[in-house]
Ligand code: FES
């Protein structure tokens with residue numbers, strides 16, 4: 001048994017050596033917003049934050065993140081009653097199609113904006129190209145990131161994760 | 162009867178329990194008490210099979226289609242609400258239960274009868290016949306870009322209009338005023354002269370007693386207030402906060418996890434596997450030999466997967482175990498040659514005497530094309546949760562075909578159809594793949610062996626290697642041009658014809674045509690892949706017409722337009738894409754522009770691609786301009802999203818998509834060797850809609866077939882190199898390979 005801190009809550013999980021964090025999050029902690037897409041760090045569907053850094057939970061052993069702060073899509077908004085500015089932008093742009101990739105897309109986008117609140121097109125491409133969207137909503141994802149970037153800059157208290 | 166519980170609401174409607182059943186369905190032969198038992202709660206009025214009204218004045222549309230991102234729940238609810246003059250803020254939807262009452266007879270009718278309308282006096286009979294046929298076929302499919310075309314036009318709109326007419330009638334009778342003086346608006350009916358008002362809910366019980374009109378009047382395009390606007394999609398909020406539930410996310414108490422490995426060589430049986438569990442295999446519950454696959458059930462997917470990976474499994478060898486891609490393609494070539502030599506090609510279309518006219522033409526254009534197998538690679542890998550208990554079976558999955566799922570499980574378990582419950586979930590991509598039931602059958606077979614629910618999850622590798630594939634195909638095309646470059650004859654021989662049947666038609670005016678095909682036996686399983694046969698023929702026809710234009714020394718746009726004089730709709734789409742793309746304007750060095758157009762699923766789409774080919778031969782698609790006439794775009798923003806989606810999906814296939822067979826097995830396994838388009842490779846897409854008022858076309862597929870030829874025609878424009886083999890990545894486009902043109 002190991003202890004994981006996910007979205008500021010403690011979870012006890014039974015993680016055999018080598019078991020990726022993804023499966024602990026989904027199956028043992030019941031947080032199914034984080035998705036399985038490829039299992040080999042190719043698609044980004046499983047992206048979560050560990051101490052604020054985006055990582056691919058499908059290749060990260062659960063045991064390696066004990067004692068660290070893990071954030072999933074369910075915990076990306078600090079305030080339970082409002083969505084994160086990136087999530088709001090996602091709705092405003094009507095970004096998701098099937099939606100399966102979108103948790104991972106949003107996690108990558110939040111991480112990008114946390115380090116670079118006003119990314120250029122090329123910087124967005126570079127940060128987001130690890131996230132596949134088979135529904136091809138790349139244009140909308142990009143627009144949503146720009147929209148979120150604008151609202152981050154216009155608000156006096158940007159939300160930092 | 163168990164209620165269907167999966168509801169989604171815009172507001173937070175609370176329903177009283179215990180249903181009052183009043184009302185008559187529009188559909189002949191419908192037994193409304195059964196339908197009401199499935200969909201209604203107490204106090205609700207079921208106006209017809211597609212809609213009910215609650216005491217709080219909420220209108221609920223019952224949608225018989227699965228949501229896979231196309232926004233179908235929103236769009237179909239809009240069609241119903243608009244005809245009804247419902248208050249959009251009080252409209253909800255309920256996905257129809259997988260029940261035979263909801264067998265999608267309208268869709269089947271659309272497919273079987275095409276888009277043709279029946280003579281009105283026959284409609285009752287025909288609907289009855291179709292309903293019976295469709296129920297027995299277990300047909301409740303989301304596919305064929307058909308939801309809006311058939312369910313929407315012939316189900317939702319009529320249901321909404323009929324309900325409104327019944328409500329008006331009820332108001333007229335209650336107030337003793339002429340029905341013509343009443344006005345329906347925002348879920349309320351008003352009689353201005355006597356200053357009386359009632360909500361739909363207040364009138365619903367009386368309205369449900371009114372005879373259903375057989376031909377309710379539908380609105381004209383000018384009268385639409387909801388259709389043609391982009392309402393926020395119902396399904397989006399849950400897709401940004403992690404709460405959306407896909408098949409993969411189903412959690413049933415007591416559930417365990419399974420994963421599976423089928424023979425890498427299609428169809429081979431398991432020869433040997435040790436199914437005893439060793440003490441080192443922690444958390445493993447069962448190892449199952451399913452005959453053609455081995456499955457492991459464990460406490461978690463990871464334990465199941467690592468155990469399966471470590472198992473020595475021997476599969477029986479079959480005659481296909483040495484088969485390679487080259488063998489398959491050579492086999493197709495041989496099949497075509499033989500059929501040709503023995504005059505055994507099947508006829509697709511014939512007009513005039515194309516063979517004779519080819520002989521005497523001034524210019525002969527000839528080309529051979531080759532296209533690869535393609536996998537679907539839905540974002541969500543295949544999965545299904547099943548629980549077989551007490552003579553019943555419950556299934557949780559995301560399916561384009563929930564009734565087919567029910568039928569498959571019923572057959573496999575040999576239990577009554579009504580003992581199977583399907584809980585359909587959101588689909589993490591369908592593209593045709595989720596109309597199959599192979600994964601469901603496996604899950605049921607696994608669940609049958611244990612007394613707890615099991616979630617079967619395929620690895621991405623299993624998903625890629627045990628898909629049903631878009632066919633690889635070969636094509637030989639010839640055209641004869643006259644002195645002025647106009648085609649007088651056209652022949653086309655291709656491999657494999659599935660559907661839609663018209664996919665190989667040439668949309669251009671060519672007096673003599675001979676189009677033939679051959680269907681050789683194939684060992685690679687085939688399946689519907691977004692746009693189906695249009696995915697190959699869009700490329701073939703639109704590449705070859707470009708070759709013809711080049712041989713005729715004509716501009717590719719002008720050539721197409723001149724050859725489609727009898728199709729003004731087609732010409733209007735060409736004109737729009739020309740205007741919006743800036744066709745003919747200058748481009749930087751090493752850039753090219755290509756055009757392509759196709760009509761599929763009732764929709765005409767033209768695309769112009771702007772492409773850069775570097776001196777090293779690297780292709781970058783910068784911009785795609787898309788013009789589309791789907792009759793009328795009910796939800797313009799959702800429609801645009803579907804065009805974008807279809808373009809990126811087709812682009813991934815065109816650029817790098819290729820499944821190959823070696824030693825009888827698929828060589829690719831994951832996104833590392835079956836690469837798909839990523840953000841840095843995605844072009845900027847601009848979509849322009851024509852609302853021509855023609856009968857509505859589909860949205861999910863028609864932009865896919867057009868992108869590959871638009872891009873390869875642009876590559877030709879940039880480099881003079883004609884791509885006749887897909888994917889593009891197979892072709893050497895370095896500067897040294899280019900001829901000066
Ligand atoms: S599932 Fe982790 S990157 Fe694809």
Ligand code: FES
Pocket residue numbers: 096097098099100101102132133134135136137230540589590
């Ligand atoms: S929205 Fe479907 S994969 Fe991205």
